């Protein structure tokens with residue numbers, strides 16, 4: 001039988017690495033002009049506070065569970081579109097009747113909510129703010145617009 005390893009040292013290293021990463025991240029976030037750290041709480045903050053109250057997974061597997069959930073729920077959005085194409089033979093939901101269109105839009109919105117739930121919990125796990133993520137993404141896209149590279153490829157352009 002293999003003796004269990006003492007995890008204490010590993011945990012301290014992990015905690016220290018996390019604290020360093022958090023400090024570096026905070027410094028980066030502070031350097032982004034569109035992030036206002038003094039703003040009042042908004043609807044995204046309230047949503048991030050709400051989602052843990054409905055989380056029922058094992059926290060030992062939190063990140064892999066949430067990443068799989070995120071991909072799964074995004075797949076459910078795509079699945080609604082796939083079923084629209086299969087059932088109605090159209091690529092644009094606007095080319096269906098009103099009832100089909102409204103059902104499609106409602107179903108997609110419902111699944112996008114599940115995508116947001118997974119994203120909220122991932123943000124919570126990493127102590128990130130969804131509002132900051134929106135600001136960072138806006139900043140990135142504005143930068144690409146200004147440099148006229150929005151149509152290119154590569155994560156860091």
Ligand SMILES: [Mg+2]
Nearest residue numbers: 073076111114
């Ligand atoms: Mg779903």
